[in-house]
Amino acid sequence: MQIFNEIAVLLGKEIKLEWRNKYAISGILLYVGATIFIVYMAFIEMEPVTWIILFWIIMLFASINAVVKSFVQESRSRQLYYYTLVNPTALLTAKIVYNTLLLLLIGFLTWGGLSLFVGNAVVNTRPFLLAIGLGSLGFAVTFTFISAISAKTDNSASLMAILSFPLVIPILVTLVNLSKNAIEPLASEGVQSDINLLIAIDLIVVGMSLLLYPYLWRD
Amino acid sequence: MGNISWWKWLGVALIIYTFTAGMLVPLQHGIVEVTPRSARTGEQVTVELTGYNCNYDQQSESLKAWLKLDEEKTLGASSIEVLGPRRLAIGFDLPAYLPVDRRVQDFSLILESKEDGTAILPTALLVTQDSIDPEKGIALWVNTAVNDLTVSTGMTFPFRPIIYETIRNTYFHVALWLSMMLLFIAAVVYSVRYVRNPMPKWDSKARAFTSVGLFFGILGLVTGMVWAKYTWGQAWSNDVKQITTAIALLVYLAYFILRSAFEDPEQRGRISAVYNIFAFALLIPLIYVIPRMVDSLHPGAGGNPAFGSEDLDSTMRMIFYPAIIGWALIGAWIANLQYRMDAVREEWIERLD
Numbered sequence: 001m002q003i004f005n006e007i008a009v010l011l012g013k014e015i016k017l018e019w020r021n022k023y024a025i026s027g028i029l030l031y032v033g034a035t036i037f038i039v040y041m042a043f044i045e046m047e048p049v050t051w052i053i054l055f056w057i058i059m060l061f062a063s064i065n066a067v068v069k070s071f072v073q074e075s076r077s078r079q080l081y082y083y084t085l086v087n088p089t090a091l092l093t094a095k096i097v098y099n100t101l102l103l104l105l106i107g108f109l110t111w112g113g114l115s116l117f118v119g120n121a122v123v124n125t126r127p128f129l130l131a132i133g134l135g136s137l138g139f140a141v142t143f144t145f146i147s148a149i150s151a152k153t154d155n156s157a158s159l160m161a162i163l164s165f166p167l168v169i170p171i172l173v174t175l176v177n178l179s180k181n182a183i184e185p186l187a188s189e190g191v192q193s194d195i196n197l198l199i200a201i202d203l204i205v206v207g208m209s210l211l212l213y214p215y216l217w218r219d
Numbered sequence: 220m221g222n223i224s225w226w227k228w229l230g231v232a233l234i235i236y237t238f239t240a241g242m243l244v245p246l247q248h249g250i251v252e253v254t255p256r257s258a259r260t261g262e263q264v265t266v267e268l269t270g271y272n273c274n275y276d277q278q279s280e281s282l283k284a285w286l287k288l289d290e291e292k293t294l295g296a297s298s299i300e301v302l303g304p305r306r307l308a309i310g311f312d313l314p315a316y317l318p319v320d321r322r323v324q325d326f327s328l329i330l331e332s333k334e335d336g337t338a339i340l341p342t343a344l345l346v347t348q349d350s351i352d353p354e355k356g357i358a359l360w361v362n363t364a365v366n367d368l369t370v371s372t373g374m375t376f377p378f379r380p381i382i383y384e385t386i387r388n389t390y391f392h393v394a395l396w397l398s399m400m401l402l403f404i405a406a407v408v409y410s411v412r413y414v415r416n417p418m419p420k421w422d423s424k425a426r427a428f429t430s431v432g433l434f435f436g437i438l439g440l441v442t443g444m445v446w447a448k449y450t451w452g453q454a455w456s457n458d459v460k461q462i463t464t465a466i467a468l469l470v471y472l473a474y475f476i477l478r479s480a481f482e483d484p485e486q487r488g489r490i491s492a493v494y495n496i497f498a499f500a501l502l503i504p505l506i507y508v509i510p511r512m513v514d515s516l517h518p519g520a521g522g523n524p525a526f527g528s529e530d531l532d533s534t535m536r537m538i539f540y541p542a543i544i545g546w547a548l549i550g551a552w553i554a555n556l557q558y559r560m561d562a563v564r565e566e567w568i569e570r571l572d
Contacts, residue, residue: 145497152490153480162476166469167498170505177512193512201504208500212493215414 010094067143071151103136128182233545248335249378295363318356402432422488
């Protein structure tokens, strides 16, 4: 299948690009580290529920900063060059996969950093791992798609926040609800419905963005 | 007048019908309050009752009242004295023992009136037993069957405690919200058409329907806040339903900000259509799924039953469904005016160039 080859090549390109200049990844690492340290200095000790909420807020802002560059960073002429070579769906899929991996990394780093400074509030690991996985996918797809939209405008950074924050709230609310199961030794009854809802929302955003991107890219 | 289409007349007629019938049809006969709310077994209790939409002093001999324990056991009133057009004093001889093995038993009060119809107040009276003996209670119980209930024949709305007259807001708050969904669906359909075939009129229609939908959404939120003020105690109580509604309105406000960011009409049309479709897909879990999973005061959320099955009787349906259609048609008319204005503006710009 040609499209899978294209995705693999584009994904390799994204990772290679990241590895060569290390600018974005080190910036994000520093961002996460600094935020965790600020949170630590402000709270010192915190309730497990506060821990969960702060985790997702750090995750939200780190993600939006990590993903916003995916389309903005590349010049229009280089994007035109890509479109002459590959299928637009392959381009979007590669960016989504790359951003999901990046957000997974950010998620685990935030978890590790918070555990190091503030202490680990997670008792029940399975729902929390699921939340990080499904949350990374949902955030990555939504932010990648919205960054593709906002990259078309002159004022992309502020438009990115205006467009994407209301849209990720369903994902964020469900993630916080799901993660609250992680601070209790036993998961509550509603855990399965939260997981189902997250999977459903992730499928909706993946489906819609793959369906709509071919209409978005051409200028 | 010849160039106004039939559906616009229909919309106006339905809205006039909604306002007149929705505001003028009276509520059923109901019981606002009774005092005292509690009694002890073996005593003779006199309950003072305040009614609603009733005229007791015209029909003192036809009044009947019962305390209802369950489907089979009811206790008739020993005396009924009319204190005023809306006030009654009803005497009950409570037996020394109740036929239940509970310390405190709640009774519903049924009040029958030939002219006004039957009124029921659930959990009207709590009776405390001094000592529990269900067998003696069964032996002592004098059952008075509930019979000859009058079903009021006129057009009335259900009488519900706490809601009372605000039940009329169903035709505005709920109907506006449902017709907002219809307008947003119409906008998404036009966005899809624009994406598939970029003609300026599809974009203009999508924008018009979205703006009217947003306006109806704001009206729905405001009418909901007015209702919340009377039933929940305050207009804004950070209920999940209110928060998700506010977020949904933010999503659509962002649509207009996105549109204003483009100069080129083709690019603006295409990208805002793509955003509109994407946003609508995420709106479904936001306003229909999440409120059902979180605690909420709103009907149809947090495990509460949706306002409908029980509260929406056949009289209300006769106004509720036309109200939805009427609001949707009025919304479509406003949208129609907007995109025709757009077309005229385009034409003049072309002519002036």
